[in-house]
Amino acid sequence: MEYEEPKFFHVMQYAARADGDVIDMVSGNPDWEPPAALREALHEYADLPPDDFQYPPSEGLLELREAIAARRNVDPDRVVVTNGTGEANYLAMARAFERGAGDEALLMDPVYPYYPGKTDMLGGESTLVPTERDGGLDVAAIREAASADTALIVLNTPNNPTGAVYGTDAIREVVAIAEAVDALVVVDEVYDHYDLTGEFESALTLSSDRVIVTSGFSKSMAITGFRVGYGVFPEAHVGDAKTRHMLVNVTGARPSQYAVHHALAETPPDYYAEARDLLAARADAFTDALDAAGAEYTRPEGAFYVLARFDGFPGTMANVKRLVDEAGVAGMPGDAFGTARDEWIRFALVTPRAAEAAERLTDYFAADAPDPR
Amino acid sequence: MEYEEPKFFHVMQYAARADGDVIDMVSGNPDWEPPAALREALHEYADLPPDDFQYPPSEGLLELREAIAARRNVDPDRVVVTNGTGEANYLAMARAFERGAGDEALLMDPVYPYYPGKTDMLGGESTLVPTERDGGLDVAAIREAASADTALIVLNTPNNPTGAVYGTDAIREVVAIAEAVDALVVVDEVYDHYDLTGEFESALTLSSDRVIVTSGFSKSMAITGFRVGYGVFPEAHVGDAKTRHMLVNVTGARPSQYAVHHALAETPPDYYAEARDLLAARADAFTDALDAAGAEYTRPEGAFYVLARFDGFPGTMANVKRLVDEAGVAGMPGDAFGTARDEWIRFALVTPRAAEAAERLTDYFAADAPDPR
Structure with missing residues (x-):
């Protein structure tokens, strides 16, 4: 099995080269603000004496x-x-x-x-x-x-x-x-x-x-x-x-x-609570749309990801590229994560466009049920 | 052989606990200013959007x-x-x-x-x-x-x-x-x-x-x-x-x-030249004093260090501690660096007090030639 990073870059590059607008649900990078105190502390650090740079x-x-x-x-x-x-x-x-x-x-x-x-x-x-x-x-x-x-x-x-x-x-x-x-x-x-x-x-x-x-x-x-x-x-x-x-x-x-x-x-507890609430709202919106698309999925209890399975559309690299080209949504092939979820595709919720992506998936799978590959 | 770091910390801690004023010639940490552009860039970075923090x-x-x-x-x-x-x-x-x-x-x-x-x-x-x-x-x-x-x-x-x-x-x-x-x-x-x-x-x-x-x-x-x-x-x-x-x-x-x-x-070339000149001047002052102390040493062609050998005073941890207590100068035991320089002590030049340290060594070895240990 390859490591995630090369596959991750492979999908990212493919999505970047695609003609249309593609929503990135590949990476696990948070898309929200870091704590304000972190930015302040970096400014403070930049002015410390040389000893503190050792x-x-x-x-x-x-x-x-x-x-x-x-x-x-x-x-x-x-x-x-x-x-x-x-x-x-x-x-x-x-x-x-x-x-x-x-x-x-x-x-x-x-x-x-x-x-x-x-x-x-x-x-x-x-x-x-x-x-x-x-x-x-x-x-x-x-x-x-x-x-x-x-x-x-x-x-x-x-x-x-x-x-x-x-x-x-x-x-x-x-x-x-x-x-x-x-x-x-x-x-x-x-x-x-x-x-x-x-x-x-x-x-x-x-x-x-x-x-x-x-x-x-x-x-x-x-x-x-x-x-x-x-x-x-x-x-x-x-x-x-x-x-x-x-x-x-x-x-x-x-x-x-x-x-x-x-x-x-x-950093006050609110900072962490807000990020968690944001993620919970995205998970709700995304899984609601997966329901509409007739997909199987696991409602996330935590972390940043939803694994979804679309009938007759296994989570291969080829199908992930097809979703990029035809639905405008980039996910990670399930076969990047071992053998147990070959059929599945991972979608990362760390994008403000999670709900929009889910709608695209709904439309795609409703409009034109793809051939099995 | 142990790694340098534990011995390094051992000598540093011993020096910190010593009664008198001790000049630290142990660590290889530069004591001069980083480039101004580095501080400016850190300030700039602290205000970048969240994407740049990933x-x-x-x-x-x-x-x-x-x-x-x-x-x-x-x-x-x-x-x-x-x-x-x-x-x-x-x-x-x-x-x-x-x-x-x-x-x-x-x-x-x-x-x-x-x-x-x-x-x-x-x-x-x-x-x-x-x-x-x-x-x-x-x-x-x-x-x-x-x-x-x-x-x-x-x-x-x-x-x-x-x-x-x-x-x-x-x-x-x-x-x-x-x-x-x-x-x-x-x-x-x-x-x-x-x-x-x-x-x-x-x-x-x-x-x-x-x-x-x-x-x-x-x-x-x-x-x-x-x-x-x-x-x-x-x-x-x-x-x-x-x-x-x-x-x-x-x-x-x-x-x-x-x-x-x-x-x-x-950063202009001057920045690097100034640090090099500073080090060269310290190396001169330190080795001049070693001459006066009757020590053998290698004039550094580069890097931050001088290895010196004092007759009848091998570079053991015990002797390094003795120098801390009795001369007010902390160096690194030569036996931390393999077997070829057991007799020697390493002094790092990354302190503004290098010349002063050399004088202390001169006084110490002139005044009271120590017993061999």
């Missing part, structure tokens, strides 16, 4: 780590600030494999393509475990797949691409399975601010020494380009994660860390 | 890659913008090992401790090859050490910690050795703006498909905390380097890249 501590600015630790209710020593959630996942997954406790990663299918990509780079083997049709965890399937060779189980909640939010009980069962086979569980919670159910709970509440939680500010502050993420590691693993972080990156970018720290301290 | 291309902002490529006289497709020179070295070294062309890295001794650290993390084996007493490359020793198991030779010029600038002829010979044993040569040129000889030439002038050059803006723009570096890879290797970069970091921080791009375009 290396922060390798594991991140202390005040930022403390703020993260306070919010997460953990010891600051367990927090490593990383170059985005991507690096945090890399460190966490590397830690799982380097213990000599097996070579296999259990990944949920549909899967965010970076997970198998990182697994492969780290010399591990991916096993895809299908989730339920609604995107929920299939704990029995995970139990069946787990073996002595399993070093790692990766969960992502709220989930990209399914929009599922995993219940704490299910995660607890997965952690018990991991304990039984000496695996670590990496829980990527980067969409934690976009829980539409009100029931999301961090896996840190389990207080398990098997669990590494990763997250970041790319999505919550609408700053995917700032590259500020973090991992919360169990005490037994945080030292090795810090060493790898140092040897790979030395440290993360200080202007970004400074701005995020101030934004974290000074 | 992911830049994984391999870096196109305009920055093009500016680097133009300066380096290479195809922009060969340039990967990284999270500092540290990540560029990591990508380059990983590329050398993952080819299945051996497990050994030849590292020059004294050695920048991150190189053996990265080698170890990547599953390779370090072999330290002593340099000449003046820090110059010992090509014959490299030839003798090279074998079929050699995957990688790492050079750093201008050199940390010796201050040596390698001649192009010597590097060409090393590249020929690498060709003979199917190794890659990584040349870390992060101090390229601090060549005091006027004779430094980039290894890119060799146009070899064996050579990966790494560098960055941490030192040249006095912004070690911004994390903007780059690697220039041969065509055959750039694709794999980009994939690893994407899987580890997704991309580097955009505010930093934006600011560096503008600073690169708008």
